[in-house]
Amino acid sequence: MNLTKIKIVAFSAMLGLSINAKANVHVHDQGEVFISQQGSMWHIEFAVPAINAFGFEHLPENLQQQDIVKGFVDSLSSHKRYIQLGSDCSLIASNEGISDLYQVNKALPAHKHEHHHDQDSDEATHLNASFSFTFDCQSGVNSIKLPAFSSLNELNKLSVQWITEQGQGAAQVYNDQTELTF
Ligand SMILES: [Zn+2]
Numbered sequence: 622m623n624l625t626k627i628k629i630v631a632f633s634a635m636l637g638l639s640i641n642a643k644a645n646v647h648v649h650d651q652g653e654v655f656i657s658q659q660g661s662m663w664h665i666e667f668a669v670p671a672i673n674a675f676g677f678e679h680l681p682e683n684l685q686q687q688d689i690v691k692g693f694v695d696s697l698s699s700h701k702r703y704i705q706l707g708s709d710c711s712l713i714a715s716n717e718g719i720s721d722l723y724q725v726n727k728a729l730p731a732h733k734h735e736h737h738h739d740q741d742s743d744e745a746t747h748l749n750a751s752f753s754f755t756f757d758c759q760s761g762v763n764s765i766k767l768p769a770f771s772s773l774n775e776l777n778k779l780s781v782q783w784i785t786e787q788g789q790g791a792a793q794v795y796n797d798q799t800e801l802t803f
Pocket of ligand 1: 647649670671672678746747748
């Protein structure tokens with residue numbers, strides 16, 4: 622157990638470096654995937670426009686919209702809908718930044734809100750849905766499958782970057798070809 626913890630700490634330090642390389646892009650129907658490997662640990666991070674994840678990019682304004690966001694977060698527990706590595710890999714962690722960003726576990730704003738800007742709340746806000754998975758793989762990983770398109774409405778392209786022990790690379794993956802070989 623301790624060994625695993627040490628590995629995760631070292632791994633997180635490496636991730637801190639890789640995050641600097643990320644461009645902050647937000648183009649509807651296009652998402653980004655960052656893959657990093659250290660030893661047997663593989664970390665896969667998705668950033669997709671929220672509009673492709675659950676159809677809007679503002680905070681939920683009613684219970685129905687809250688449920689839509691929660692439904693998307695729930696779908697992440699079936700990680701194979703988004704990412705498939707070889708059978709030698711087991712999921713050891715998953716994370717999402719959606720619940721906090723969209724405040725789905727907080728009370729909805731009261732109807733009589735102090736501000737009168739509620740109607741304009743979709744003024745040029747563009748938010749991503751970010752989520753990640755960490756796997757422990759007992760053998761090398763040469764390719765991955767990204768079936769995420771079928772769960773991300775209208776998404777047609779994922780820009781993938783990777784940093785593995787074999788080197789760095791980048792590729793575009795389209796919704797008609799979802800397997801990526803390093
Ligand atoms: Zn947007």
